[in-house]
Amino acid sequence: MKNDLIILPSAQPSFFKSMGSDIINTKTSSNEPVIESEVITNNQEITSVKKSEKKEYQILVKNVNVFYSEFQALKDINMEVSPKSITAFIGPSGCGKSTFLRTLNRMNDYIDSFKIKGDIFINGKNIYNEKIILEQLRKDVGMVFQKPNPFPKSILENAIYGLRIQGIKDKSFLAERAEDSLKQVGLWDEVKDNLKKSALALSGGQQQRLCIARTLAVEPEIILMDEPTSALDPISTGRIEELIFELKKNYTIVIVTHNMQQASRISDNTAFFYLGELVEQGKTNDIFTNPKYKRTENYITGRFG
Amino acid sequence: MRRYKELVIEKFLLFSALITILTTVGIILVLAIEAFKFFSEVSIFDFFTDTEWTPLFTIKHYGILPLLSGTFLTSFIAIAVALPLGLTIAVFLSEYAPKKFRNFIKPSLELLAAVPTVVYGFFALTIVTPFLQQIIPGMSGFNSLSAGIVMGIMIIPIISSLSEDALNAVPYSLREASYGMGSTRLQTAFKVAVPAASSGIVVSIILAISRAIGETMIVAIAAGQQPRLTANPFVPIETLTAYIVQVSLGDVQHDSIEYRTIFAAGITLFVFTFILNNISHWVKNKYREEYE
Ligand SMILES: Nc1ncnc2c1ncn2[C@@H]1O[C@H](COP(=O)(O)OP(=O)(O)OP(=O)(O)O)[C@@H](O)[C@H]1O
Ligand SMILES: [Mg+2]
Numbered sequence: 153m154k155n156d157l158i159i160l161p162s163a164q165p166s167f168f169k170s171m172g173s174d175i176i177n178t179k180t181s182s183n184e185p186v187i188e189s190e191v192i193t194n195n196q197e198i199t200s201v202k203k204s205e206k207k208e209y210q211i212l213v214k215n216v217n218v219f220y221s222e223f224q225a226l227k228d229i230n231m232e233v234s235p236k237s238i239t240a241f242i243g244p245s246g247c248g249k250s251t252f253l254r255t256l257n258r259m260n261d262y263i264d265s266f267k268i269k270g271d272i273f274i275n276g277k278n279i280y281n282e283k284i285i286l287e288q289l290r291k292d293v294g295m296v297f298q299k300p301n302p303f304p305k306s307i308l309e310n311a312i313y314g315l316r317i318q319g320i321k322d323k324s325f326l327a328e329r330a331e332d333s334l335k336q337v338g339l340w341d342e343v344k345d346n347l348k349k350s351a352l353a354l355s356g357g358q359q360q361r362l363c364i365a366r367t368l369a370v371e372p373e374i375i376l377m378d379e380p381t382s383a384l385d386p387i388s389t390g391r392i393e394e395l396i397f398e399l400k401k402n403y404t405i406v407i408v409t410h411n412m413q414q415a416s417r418i419s420d421n422t423a424f425f426y427l428g429e430l431v432e433q434g435k436t437n438d439i440f441t442n443p444k445y446k447r448t449e450n451y452i453t454g455r456f457g
Numbered sequence: 458m459r460r461y462k463e464l465v466i467e468k469f470l471l472f473s474a475l476i477t478i479l480t481t482v483g484i485i486l487v488l489a490i491e492a493f494k495f496f497s498e499v500s501i502f503d504f505f506t507d508t509e510w511t512p513l514f515t516i517k518h519y520g521i522l523p524l525l526s527g528t529f530l531t532s533f534i535a536i537a538v539a540l541p542l543g544l545t546i547a548v549f550l551s552e553y554a555p556k557k558f559r560n561f562i563k564p565s566l567e568l569l570a571a572v573p574t575v576v577y578g579f580f581a582l583t584i585v586t587p588f589l590q591q592i593i594p595g596m597s598g599f600n601s602l603s604a605g606i607v608m609g610i611m612i613i614p615i616i617s618s619l620s621e622d623a624l625n626a627v628p629y630s631l632r633e634a635s636y637g638m639g640s641t642r643l644q645t646a647f648k649v650a651v652p653a654a655s656s657g658i659v660v661s662i663i664l665a666i667s668r669a670i671g672e673t674m675i676v677a678i679a680a681g682q683q684p685r686l687t688a689n690p691f692v693p694i695e696t697l698t699a700y701i702v703q704v705s706l707g708d709v710q711h712d713s714i715e716y717r718t719i720f721a722a723g724i725t726l727f728v729f730t731f732i733l734n735n736i737s738h739w740v741k742n743k744y745r746e747e748y749e
Binding site for chain 2: 295302
């Protein structure tokens with residue numbers, strides 16, 4: 153039943169996006185009472201967080217603590233992410249950026265020693281509730297990794313992998329979606345005559361764009377990116393930055409980066425992590441021009457790293 | 458002094474390498490020469506078309522087909538047993554089992570390959586065959602079914618172990634990418650890990666076939682010594698290897714045509730295992746590092 157929504161070859165890019173815009177349109181000033189029925193349609197109600205609050209943010213993080221065995225990797229993180237925004241995570245190596253990013257699509261579940269306390273709501277649903285269907289969560293919250301990791305399959309098969317696993321077989325529909333997503337990442341003209349070629353024959357930058365296309369083809373609402381350009385040359389990096397900026401129109405993006413210019417260029421909001429704590433977060437402009445904390449300033453200006 | 462030492466070591470290594478090469482060349486040479494003598498008395502055409510193999514009887518026939526069919530039948534049964542089991546075990550161990558469990562089970566499975574084959578042979582003859590005879594009345598005491606099944610059990614670790622190695626070599630980042638798009642474990646295993654490891658898996662299967670074709674003791678003990686061109690797994694047959702054992706242990710005169718038949722059978726066997734090994738090398742090289 154959960155699949156039906158996605159399988160339908162709808163012209164309108166997905167059911168979920170319309171849900172997202174719904175969230176924006178009905179944005180109410182927070183003290184205005186919210187009508188119950190509007191909220192619940194698609195959500196299992198789980199906790200005591202105020203409904204109005206849950207509705208406004210696409211991602212809402214409440215008192216999250218993460219442990220690897222005894223080691224506490226994240227300390228009491230709170231965060232809100234609005235729909236169709238770009239949020240950058242910055243901070244020195246080992247401060248927990250990746251860990252936090254990967255809690256958002258439960259990618260850490262595969263690590264035996266991983267433990268999480270606290271709540272994370274995505275579109276008002278607590279994703280660590282046991283009723284959540286992991287596969288559905290990952291379709292809604294896509295991920296792009298640091299090192300390009302295309303499958304050792306053809307370019308086309310890579311682009312449509314996410315649809316194939318949903319059981320979609322309609323060739324023309326698959327081809328259409330592959331074309332759409334490859335066009336979105338600006339790869340179509342470069343590969344359209346070689347769709348059957350192995351994805352591993354592409355350059356690193358092309359591979360990373362293919363990986364983004366692959367994620368887009370599933371039509372997630374949120375895309376998590378963990379240092380997506382750190383393995384790429386400046387030109388590829390530039391292209392991917394432009395692409396991310398483009399994607400903001402339709403997607404909510406959370407990106408980890410070590411590149412301060414990148415964070416300031418593309419993000420709306422920035423969160424600075426340090427030793428597992430979320431030291432400071434806010435509008436990127438404010439963080440970069442007028443940081444509240446000395447540590448943030450030092451990091452941004454490159455005085456420590 | 459130091460240079461001198463190194464020189465000695467170097468020469469010694471070269472010498473060891475040469476010995477192996479010389480031995481191999483020697484074996485092939487003996488095989489070829491004796492086989493050549495054999496084929497100067499028996500026409501190659503008869504060898505491949507005659508459907509009877511009776512070199513030790515008064516009316517002699519030299520058709521290799523019965524021995525080949527015996528070899529293929531037992532090998533086929535063995536692979537039919539080992540392939541599904543071996544692959545299932547490999548996928549389970551690499552994609553599902555906790556690390557600790559895997560580290561315990563894998564070496565234990567490999568023990569299967571360390572059991573002397575003569576033990577397997579008697580296991581087939583004295584346990585598996587009587588058991589099968591209860592299910593299949595009329596089955597002979599010697600038959601390719603029970604030899605094949607037991608041989609299949611013996612080669613499970615070749616497939617499971619090598620395939621598991623291949624699956625394990627598939628980078629975790631590919632599985633992550635798959636999970637990240639909403640795949641289940643099963644989908645990730647069969648749509649990402651198995652295809653990415655396919656060359657290693659194919660190699661493991663070829664080696665297993667090669668091992669089955671060359672296996673001697675189990676078939677010599679449990680499958681019988683009656684060359685017979687048949688696909689019936691319930692009757693006694695004879696394989697190439699079992700025939701070689703039979704004649705080697707018997708009292709045929711050296712330098713006779715009867716004696717040379719074992720080289721004819723030997724070279725036939727050699728050709729098959731040689732081809733299989735080459736295919737596996739070719740697969741290995743062609744698809745090496747398909748992924749990083
Ligand atoms: N699987 C794991 N098991 C145990 N500890 C881990 C694991 N993964 C990460 N950690 C620890 O958690 C902390 C945060 O790691 P994380 O990878 O989230 O940092 P990061 O901010 O992404 O760093 P980088 O910028 O280098 O990518 C580090 O101290 C790290 O050693
Ligand atoms: Mg990281």
